[in-house]
Amino acid sequence: MTAQAVIVTDKVFSLKGGIHPDERKTLSNTTPITEVPLPSVLVLPLTMHLGAPADPVVSVGSTVRKGDVLATAVGGISAAVHAPTSGRICAIEDRVIAHESGLPAPCILLEADGEDDWRNRNGLPNWREQPIDDLIQRLRDCGVVGQGGAGFPTDVKYRNKHKPITTLLINAAECEPYITADDRLMRERADEVLQGAVIAKHLLAANTIRLGIEDNKPQALAAMREAADRLGIDLRINVVPTKYPSGGERQLIQLVTGQEVPRGGLPSDLGIVCQNVGTLASIYRAIVFDEPLISRVTTVTGEAVDAPGNYEVRIGTPIETVLNQAGVHLKKADRVIMGGPMMGFAIPDITAPLMKTTNCLLVPTRKELPRPMPDNPCIRCGLCEQACPVNLLPQQLFWASKHRDLDAAELHSINDCIECGACAYVCPSRIPLVQYYRYAKGELRNEQEEQIKSERARARFEARQARLEKERLEKEARRKARAKAAAEARAAKAENGSGEPDAQDDAIKAAMARAKAKKAGAAQNTAELSREDLEKALELAATKVKKANERLVVAEQESPDMVPALRKALTKLEEKHRTAQAALDNAAHGEPTRTDAKKETDS
Amino acid sequence: MTGLNLTSPHVTGRTSVRWVMGWVLLALVPGWIVLIVSFSLGYAINMVLALLTALIAEALLLAWRGRPVMFFLKDLSALVTAALLALALPPLAPWWLTVLGTMIAIVFAKQLFGGLGNNPFNPAMVAYALLLVSLPLYMTTRWASPDFSLPIADTLAIIFAGQTPVDGATGATPLDVYKLDISRLTSAEVLQSPIFGSWVAEGWDVANLAFLAGGGLLLWKRIITWHIPVSFLAGLGIMALLFSGDADVRTPIDLHLFAGATMLGAFFIATDPVSAATSNRGKLVYGAGIGVLIYLIRTWGNYPDAVAFAVLLMNFAAPLIDHYTRPRVYGHDKSVKGFKND
Numbered sequence: 001m002t003a004q005a006v007i008v009t010d011k012v013f014s015l016k017g018g019i020h021p022d023e024r025k026t027l028s029n030t031t032p033i034t035e036v037p038l039p040s041v042l043v044l045p046l047t048m049h050l051g052a053p054a055d056p057v058v059s060v061g062s063t064v065r066k067g068d069v070l071a072t073a074v075g076g077i078s079a080a081v082h083a084p085t086s087g088r089i090c091a092i093e094d095r096v097i098a099h100e101s102g103l104p105a106p107c108i109l110l111e112a113d114g115e116d117d118w119r120n121r122n123g124l125p126n127w128r129e130q131p132i133d134d135l136i137q138r139l140r141d142c143g144v145v146g147q148g149g150a151g152f153p154t155d156v157k158y159r160n161k162h163k164p165i166t167t168l169l170i171n172a173a174e175c176e177p178y179i180t181a182d183d184r185l186m187r188e189r190a191d192e193v194l195q196g197a198v199i200a201k202h203l204l205a206a207n208t209i210r211l212g213i214e215d216n217k218p219q220a221l222a223a224m225r226e227a228a229d230r231l232g233i234d235l236r237i238n239v240v241p242t243k244y245p246s247g248g249e250r251q252l253i254q255l256v257t258g259q260e261v262p263r264g265g266l267p268s269d270l271g272i273v274c275q276n277v278g279t280l281a282s283i284y285r286a287i288v289f290d291e292p293l294i295s296r297v298t299t300v301t302g303e304a305v306d307a308p309g310n311y312e313v314r315i316g317t318p319i320e321t322v323l324n325q326a327g328v329h330l331k332k333a334d335r336v337i338m339g340g341p342m343m344g345f346a347i348p349d350i351t352a353p354l355m356k357t358t359n360c361l362l363v364p365t366r367k368e369l370p371r372p373m374p375d376n377p378c379i380r381c382g383l384c385e386q387a388c389p390v391n392l393l394p395q396q397l398f399w400a401s402k403h404r405d406l407d408a409a410e411l412h413s414i415n416d417c418i419e420c421g422a423c424a425y426v427c428p429s430r431i432p433l434v435q436y437y438r439y440a441k442g443e444l445r446n447e448q449e450e451q452i453k454s455e456r457a458r459a460r461f462e463a464r465q466a467r468l469e470k471e472r473l474e475k476e477a478r479r480k481a482r483a484k485a486a487a488e489a490r491a492a493k494a495e496n497g498s499g500e501p502d503a504q505d506d507a508i509k510a511a512m513a514r515a516k517a518k519k520a521g522a523a524q525n526t527a528e529l530s531r532e533d534l535e536k537a538l539e540l541a542a543t544k545v546k547k548a549n550e551r552l553v554v555a556e557q558e559s560p561d562m563v564p565a566l567r568k569a570l571t572k573l574e575e576k577h578r579t580a581q582a583a584l585d586n587a588a589h590g591e592p593t594r595t596d597a598k599k600e601t602d603s
Numbered sequence: 604m605t606g607l608n609l610t611s612p613h614v615t616g617r618t619s620v621r622w623v624m625g626w627v628l629l630a631l632v633p634g635w636i637v638l639i640v641s642f643s644l645g646y647a648i649n650m651v652l653a654l655l656t657a658l659i660a661e662a663l664l665l666a667w668r669g670r671p672v673m674f675f676l677k678d679l680s681a682l683v684t685a686a687l688l689a690l691a692l693p694p695l696a697p698w699w700l701t702v703l704g705t706m707i708a709i710v711f712a713k714q715l716f717g718g719l720g721n722n723p724f725n726p727a728m729v730a731y732a733l734l735l736v737s738l739p740l741y742m743t744t745r746w747a748s749p750d751f752s753l754p755i756a757d758t759l760a761i762i763f764a765g766q767t768p769v770d771g772a773t774g775a776t777p778l779d780v781y782k783l784d785i786s787r788l789t790s791a792e793v794l795q796s797p798i799f800g801s802w803v804a805e806g807w808d809v810a811n812l813a814f815l816a817g818g819g820l821l822l823w824k825r826i827i828t829w830h831i832p833v834s835f836l837a838g839l840g841i842m843a844l845l846f847s848g849d850a851d852v853r854t855p856i857d858l859h860l861f862a863g864a865t866m867l868g869a870f871f872i873a874t875d876p877v878s879a880a881t882s883n884r885g886k887l888v889y890g891a892g893i894g895v896l897i898y899l900i901r902t903w904g905n906y907p908d909a910v911a912f913a914v915l916l917m918n919f920a921a922p923l924i925d926h927y928t929r930p931r932v933y934g935h936d937k938s939v940k941g942f943k944n945d
Binding site: 016019021022100177250254260261262263264265335337339341342343344345346362364369371372374376377378379380381382383385386389390391392393395396411412413416419421424425426427428429430432434435438 | 609610611612613614615616618619620622623674678680718719720721825826828876877879881882883886925929930931932933934935936939942943
């Protein structure tokens with residue numbers, strides 16, 4: 001990297017819509033990044049990223065060193081959690097975390113020992129000589145995730161190679177009002193960011209590094225330019241106009257390339273991978289120094305804060321600790337916002353820990369960000385439509401969502417909404433539009449899940465119907481076969497004229513054949529045979545009566561409603577038993593009757 | 604500390620419905636003043652009558668419907684409806700015409716449909732059309748003559764005491780006169796009439812320019828977009844260029860644009876967002892449709908000015924237009940048209 005760096009400023013394309021809220025960035029971007037002291041206990045949620053929760057590999061009571069793995073990534077999209085300092089694991093339990101739901105989530109609690117003792121590290125200053133896959137694995141092992149907000153595991157972006165990547169786009173737009181973490185990071189650590197970018201470019205086999213930065217950060221831009229020049233890193237710069245939400249990944253790509261990421265696609269479809277500046281610095285620290293993602297720069301700002309600015313904070317530090325460090329006056333505020341005022345959320349409890357994705361803690365006074373006023377009806381003024389950066393018709397989406405007309409919401413492409421809040425910002429009726437969209441999106445998700453479920457139930461039902469039909473057909477076939485065999489036997493008997501039944505014929509068929517034969521008038525002396533059969537029949541009838549009695553006893557205790565039917569059946573069986581007895585007696589006297597034939601047919 | 608559980612965005616802009624409506628009212632003032640000065644004090648009396656009636660009718664209906672009265676009165680939307688109607692009605696019509704019209708607009712065309720934001724038709728135009736169809740005599744003959752200076756006492760007597768205007772004090776509008784007379788006279792002869800004045804049509808031309816300026820204010824404040832006014836005027840203008848080439852046969856383009864309610868219609872009436880199409884492309888179709896219909900009705904229909912009917916007809920079409928003019932969403936190959944998703 002000794003060659004003369006080529007640094008070019010490219011033209012910028014336009015972004016439809018967008019808004020210009022008060023930036024309020026000077027509140028926090030004038031002071032250098034300062035460190036928040038180590039708290040006594042760190043709370044490390046197992047989910048600080050998008051994807052599957054990490055799996056704990058430590059147990060309560062074990063001691064760990066700074067940088068040790070506490071929980072490993074599970075499955076394709078997940079991120080590991082590391083010890084931000086040395087100490088003892090004091091608990092693994094559910095704790096309140098900073099999430100809209102306010103629900104507790106599993107966390108590892110680490111009691112710091114104050115030594116801040118690093119584990120053995122295996123830095124790779126000569127990373128160019130390492131296999132690419134090993135470097136990507138290191139990003140996963142170091143728990144690096146996107147620090148712009150969503151927390152997407154970084155290694156996944158480098159593994160996904162379905163399209164050749166030409167461009168690494170550094171997202172330095174930082175378009176949300178108030179937030180200046182990336183701004184300060186670029187001013188103070190431009191080298192780290194750029195060297196991270198060089199590593200990322202190497203991993204992607206890309207040929208260009210682009211910097212997309214809003215024109216409200218001239219000092220950061222100058223620092224990046226200077227560092228690129230000094231380090232001999234080629235850089236293409238797009239200075240985009242300050243307009244929210246130019247820092248949305250897809251919006252920045254549109255500004256920088258004039259192209260749109262296809263619907264349902266990824267930036268890689270355009271040969272682009274986009275990374276936030278903080279993430280690039282983490283990549284650099286992970287590869288070159290083997291430092292996992294255990295701290296980050298967070299903006300603490302708002303008028304209820306004495307010392308707004310940017311703070312280097314260990315992941316897992318309670319938000320309360322961070323706020324106290326900055327001198328917060330919670331009495332002046334009615335909420336603490338994680339993220340910016342446009343897309344951040346009010347955190348349910350400030351004892352929750354700071355996470356890998358926490359780019360800003362905003363504590364506005366009540367006057368600064370007043371509570372929402374009651375909304376007026378929509379007057380279809382269309383200001384929202386002019387503001388929407390993805391070209392939706394927000395007011396149509398609003399009507400559809402409000403009336404839970406999910407088909408209409410889908411027709412108006414609600415799932416392309418990025419929830420940037422530009423529509424709600426400009427709405428003169430002060431309608432909380434984004435909340436309506438979230439509701440409709442949630443309902444759509446539910447409905448789709450329901451559909452999948454009912455689809456499964458239908459398949460199950462159809463399979464059962466098919467099975468029953470198959471069984472019925474098989475039964476029918478068996479019955480036909482039996483009838484055919486009986487008919488053949490009958491025919492054979494009629495031909496032979498003898499009473500010798502086929503050995504393998506079962507009793508019923510034999511009896512039927514005999515009865516028919518008798519009916520035909522072939523009077524034979526069958527006394528001896530009949531007697532045998534009658535004895536068998538009698539025995540059978542006796543068993544049945546016995547069994548029916550047993551069933552009746554059970555039924556009397558367990559299912560009383562069955563009792564009358566069973567009684568009736570028992571009476572019938574007893575009757576049969578009596579007739580069988582009578583028939584046998586008759587047979588003993590050499591007078592076979594029609595009854596016994598009938599009886600045997602029945603049995 | 605457990606804070607308020609609010610979701611994003613936490614910050615909103617400074618606009619409000621009241622702000623929007625307030626600017627619309629303000630933007631109407633120049634045209635209103637020109638009308639008063641050029642024609643009659645009747646425009647001022649009409650305005651007061653309409654505004655008062657609208658406030659009372661809106662308050663009563665809101666109370667009857669169980670809605671918060673002050674909350675909705677403060678949005679000023681009823682006043683905008685009333686103001687538009689007052690500017691559209693003939694200045695020397697009897698007082699009860701204005702009151703009746705305003706009540707129709709507020710009660711039937713707005714509140715009975717569900718109030719602000721729910722009316723499918725422009726309330727002021729519903730009232731105007733209803734009055735025009737039901738009371739054509741008052742609606743076509745009570746226009747003040749620009750050159751006749753009527754004493755205030757007479758104006759009051761005409762409006763409130765049912766006095767019949769003296770000859771020359773009132774008459775038809777320039778569009779009406781031109782359309783009637785051109786069948787038997789040449790254009791030059793028709794334009795001899797004093798009501799056409801020195802430029803296009805005495806009083807009307809300046810009023811149109813004033814409304815155009817007011818529209819410019821709304822554009823500048825980004826309360827309306829250019830789509831509806833531009834396509835409206837283009838639709839009307841192109842039709843006039845195509846079919847009104849010979850001023851001896853049909854009303855020429857300058858009268859179409861500056862002699863009637865054209866500018867008021869293009870910037871204030873057609874742009875009523877509640878009853879208009881919503882997407883930018885939809886607005887273009889909607890505005891052009893109104894412009895074309897105005898020309899058709901003025902030329903081959905029975906009514907000399909046609910803004911109300913054209914607007915109402917396109918109000919009917921607005922939902923359909925919306926379905927076929929959706930913009931292409933980011934990342935999509937094409938826009939979703941019609942009623943079915945792919």
